[in-house]
Amino acid sequence: MDSSQSREYADGIARAARASAGILAGTTGSQRDAALMSCAKALEASRDKLLQSNQKDLARSEEFGLTPAMVKRLTLDDDRIDSMARALRDIAAQTDPVGQADAAYNRPNGLRIEKRRVPIGVVAIIFESRPNVTSDAAGLCLKSGNACILRGGKEALNSNLAIAEILRAGLADASLPRACVTVIDKLDHAVVPALCTADGLIDLIIPRGGRGLIEAVTKAATIPVIKHYDGICHVYVHADADLDMAERIAVNAKAQYPAVCNAMETLLVDAAVAEAFLPRAAKTLRARGVELRGCERSRAIVADMLEATEADWSREYLDLVLSVKVVDGLDAAIEHINTYSSRHTDAIVTSSIAAADRFVTNVDSSSVMVNASTRFADGGEYGLGAEIGISTDKLHARGPMGAADLTTYKWVVTGNGQVRG
Amino acid sequence: MDSSQSREYADGIARAARASAGILAGTTGSQRDAALMSCAKALEASRDKLLQSNQKDLARSEEFGLTPAMVKRLTLDDDRIDSMARALRDIAAQTDPVGQADAAYNRPNGLRIEKRRVPIGVVAIIFESRPNVTSDAAGLCLKSGNACILRGGKEALNSNLAIAEILRAGLADASLPRACVTVIDKLDHAVVPALCTADGLIDLIIPRGGRGLIEAVTKAATIPVIKHYDGICHVYVHADADLDMAERIAVNAKAQYPAVCNAMETLLVDAAVAEAFLPRAAKTLRARGVELRGCERSRAIVADMLEATEADWSREYLDLVLSVKVVDGLDAAIEHINTYSSRHTDAIVTSSIAAADRFVTNVDSSSVMVNASTRFADGGEYGLGAEIGISTDKLHARGPMGAADLTTYKWVVTGNGQVRG
Numbered sequence: 001m002d003s004s005q006s007r008e009y010a011d012g013i014a015r016a017a018r019a020s021a022g023i024l025a026g027t028t029g030s031q032r033d034a035a036l037m038s039c040a041k042a043l044e045a046s047r048d049k050l051l052q053s054n055q056k057d058l059a060r061s062e063e064f065g066l067t068p069a070m071v072k073r074l075t076l077d078d079d080r081i082d083s084m085a086r087a088l089r090d091i092a093a094q095t096d097p098v099g100q101a102d103a104a105y106n107r108p109n110g111l112r113i114e115k116r117r118v119p120i121g122v123v124a125i126i127f128e129s130r131p132n133v134t135s136d137a138a139g140l141c142l143k144s145g146n147a148c149i150l151r152g153g154k155e156a157l158n159s160n161l162a163i164a165e166i167l168r169a170g171l172a173d174a175s176l177p178r179a180c181v182t183v184i185d186k187l188d189h190a191v192v193p194a195l196c197t198a199d200g201l202i203d204l205i206i207p208r209g210g211r212g213l214i215e216a217v218t219k220a221a222t223i224p225v226i227k228h229y230d231g232i233c234h235v236y237v238h239a240d241a242d243l244d245m246a247e248r249i250a251v252n253a254k255a256q257y258p259a260v261c262n263a264m265e266t267l268l269v270d271a272a273v274a275e276a277f278l279p280r281a282a283k284t285l286r287a288r289g290v291e292l293r294g295c296e297r298s299r300a301i302v303a304d305m306l307e308a309t310e311a312d313w314s315r316e317y318l319d320l321v322l323s324v325k326v327v328d329g330l331d332a333a334i335e336h337i338n339t340y341s342s343r344h345t346d347a348i349v350t351s352s353i354a355a356a357d358r359f360v361t362n363v364d365s366s367s368v369m370v371n372a373s374t375r376f377a378d379g380g381e382y383g384l385g386a387e388i389g390i391s392t393d394k395l396h397a398r399g400p401m402g403a404a405d406l407t408t409y410k411w412v413v414t415g416n417g418q419v420r421g
Numbered sequence: 422m423d424s425s426q427s428r429e430y431a432d433g434i435a436r437a438a439r440a441s442a443g444i445l446a447g448t449t450g451s452q453r454d455a456a457l458m459s460c461a462k463a464l465e466a467s468r469d470k471l472l473q474s475n476q477k478d479l480a481r482s483e484e485f486g487l488t489p490a491m492v493k494r495l496t497l498d499d500d501r502i503d504s505m506a507r508a509l510r511d512i513a514a515q516t517d518p519v520g521q522a523d524a525a526y527n528r529p530n531g532l533r534i535e536k537r538r539v540p541i542g543v544v545a546i547i548f549e550s551r552p553n554v555t556s557d558a559a560g561l562c563l564k565s566g567n568a569c570i571l572r573g574g575k576e577a578l579n580s581n582l583a584i585a586e587i588l589r590a591g592l593a594d595a596s597l598p599r600a601c602v603t604v605i606d607k608l609d610h611a612v613v614p615a616l617c618t619a620d621g622l623i624d625l626i627i628p629r630g631g632r633g634l635i636e637a638v639t640k641a642a643t644i645p646v647i648k649h650y651d652g653i654c655h656v657y658v659h660a661d662a663d664l665d666m667a668e669r670i671a672v673n674a675k676a677q678y679p680a681v682c683n684a685m686e687t688l689l690v691d692a693a694v695a696e697a698f699l700p701r702a703a704k705t706l707r708a709r710g711v712e713l714r715g716c717e718r719s720r721a722i723v724a725d726m727l728e729a730t731e732a733d734w735s736r737e738y739l740d741l742v743l744s745v746k747v748v749d750g751l752d753a754a755i756e757h758i759n760t761y762s763s764r765h766t767d768a769i770v771t772s773s774i775a776a777a778d779r780f781v782t783n784v785d786s787s788s789v790m791v792n793a794s795t796r797f798a799d800g801g802e803y804g805l806g807a808e809i810g811i812s813t814d815k816l817h818a819r820g821p822m823g824a825a826d827l828t829t830y831k832w833v834v835t836g837n838g839q840v841r842g
Binding site for chain 1: 526532541669672677779781785797798818821839
């Protein structure tokens with residue numbers, strides 16, 4: 001497609017989504033929950049069809065050069081389909097975020113002012129990765145009254161289209177428009193920029209994936225974007241840390257699941273405790289298979305560390321690799337984090353209230369932890385239920401995003417004939 | 422300046438603002454309030470210097486081709502300086518929005534989760550119009566703990582720079598960095614795009630002014646933008662309206678102050694009451710000097726109306742001109758509004774609960790009014806105190822924006838050594 005055909009294609013989809021959003025805006029929470037249940041049922045009932053479509057994608061995985069880990073993420077089986085359906089039922093069981101009032105009060109002139117939560121409208125999610133994201137994202141958008149447009153990766157196209165067809169059948173069973181959920185079936189290069197500039201039709205773009213994808217979307221977009229960059233997360237071991245706790249947290253943050261965005265990538269150790277902490281921590285981390293790359297001062301304390309280069313401080317390894325730096329006190333730790341962190345999640349281990357307060361106040365990240373593993377930065381762990389992702393932006397939602405973060409508000413003003421003097 | 426010089430200039434200013442934002446993040450509300458009081462005092466004490474700078478701008482107003490109305494808005498006098506100082510003191514008197522918790526709860530594993538309000542960081546405001554915006558915007562940013570970069574129009578450059586110098590002296594007196602407030606002194610064309618792409622240094626851009634300015638900023642920006650478009654506001658007179666009330670509201674919405682964004686531009690009248698309502702409303706509106714432009718059906722009821730063209734439905738007159746349309750019922754009114762409204766403020770006049778509910782739910786605007794004049798859409802009228810403007814965006818803030826809307830949140834997670842299993 002050339003760019004005018006892409007424009008037409010994107011606008012056609014966006015217009016249908018916008019019309020559905022208008023209908024969704026008038027639904028009750030129980031109608032939307034019934035639709036979620038109906039979608040869950042449809043997923044279970046269409047298991048075979050879905051597995052066949054997934055097989056088509058798997059058959060082409062070599063052609064797309066997927067690694068074994070990527071093939072594993074792409075593969076659907078009965079368990080995964082069960083858990084997709086379960087996630088939709090869990091979302092249905094959550095409190096309805098629509099219609100809640102952030103504030104409601106009377107003004108002296110008798111006007112009633114209410115700041116009421118409403119759906120955002122049409123949300124486009126551009127993602128790579130697993131097919132279950134298609135179903136989770138559609139479910140969260142439906143819960144929050146938004147129509148969604150989902151543009152997944154080419155390697156999962158058949159699976160994603162099959163999931164969308166099944167969910168649309170579920171929507172139709174619940175008397176909601178099929179265009180509440182649309183998977184983009186044309187993956188031409190020009191379609192993403194066309195979606196990103198569909199002003200007045202699409203209200204929000206959420207890109208999830210590699211840095212290149214997110215930067216391209218941000219550059220092209222004239223509508224709001226909430227970026228989900230990956231995590232360069234830090235743990236800082238303060239001079240007043242309980243070193244047993246610090247070791248437990250550091251090992252968990254790095255080694256429990258290194259391939260995810262809330263895993264630690266850099267360990268900062270206060271100079272006051274570096275000689276006491278680093279040798280024992282290095283030993284335990286190495287026993288868990290972690291490769292250490294240290295600054296000069298770390299390497300003077302722990303033998304056989306590789307040298308950390310400037311580039312290591314900005315690197316998201318997503319692997320059993322850790323950069324280590326000795327810092328001169330709390331302010332140096334905060335400065336390092338505010339320079340190199342991706343503003344995802346950063347933790348301090350300390351027994352000092354003053355140090356914890358200063359860290360929490362001055363570290364400019366979406367989640368700031370005191371005496372807990374960075375691995376807790378997650379919608380489920382925060383009690384949000386399913387999550388659409390973890391925003392590394394400051395606006396409009398920050399950190400783990402659940403259904404409530406897919407709403408905005410409107411001012412509802414009720415009077416009995418007031419005019420302004 | 423060429424584009425690399427503009428980049429360097431913008432980045433230099435943004436880096437200084439970012440450093441100040443780091444210091445502001447660690448201040449208490451009373452420190453920021455003391456700085457606001459000190460700025461108010463500095464404004465009053467530097468009255469003469471400010472009036473002299475304003476004279477320089479006024480002397481060039483002909484060269485810039487300003488209309489008498491624009492010259493009036495540009496002109497400072499003792500009263501206006503008093504009211505700028507008073508606004509800063511009013512802002513100081515407001516509740517501190519920083520540090521408030523949107524939510525705070527314990528998780529089953531003992532983790533304490535708090536969603537805490539924090540400053541956004543560095544906010545750039547690009548505006549045309551009155552010099553008092555410079556002082557109000559700086560005051561709201563300071564209140565909410567943000568550093569601000571203000572880029573005003575060339576016709577007010579001397580006044581804006583003088584205000585900034587005075588406020589910076591006030592900041593210094595209160596031991597806060599001068600770079601908390603910066604007015605851009607180089608108005609080269611390439612500076613705005615450079616500000617709009619200062620990723621990692623500036624967190625938010627707020628353009629206020631004409632459509633051309635806002636569109637240019639949106640197109641250039643890679644950081645979040647909150648747009649303040651003008652208002653194409655509607656009043657819909659429903660079949661069940663109290664016609665006395667409807668007339669009072671329509672006249673107030675149109676004629677009380679037609680030059681502002683929350684004035685009505687289109688009157689929608691239900692066909693069921695058009696014959697009863699339009700003649701009397703037309704008479705009163707015309708007595709107030711309003712020119713009427715009607716659809717075919719309106720013109721069949723009221724003599725001597727001009728014909729409204731398709732373009733009139735999207736026009737912001739900001740003047741004593743009103744387009745009038747007869748619509749077939751509530752859904753037609755909602756559809757017209759969702760097609761032509763700028764999503765600013767739209768009102769229904771009705772005595773029917775069902776009609777009001779349907780209107781409020783389905784009209785996709787930042788303020789939706791029942792039985793009240795659109796003129797109430799205003800930060801002061803909503804009880805927010807001073808306002809940074811009225812957002813026509815849905816994210817992150819919508820409608821009148823006060824100091825609290827210049828904050829975001831961070832997740833503060835406190836544990837006692839929890840690790841993830």
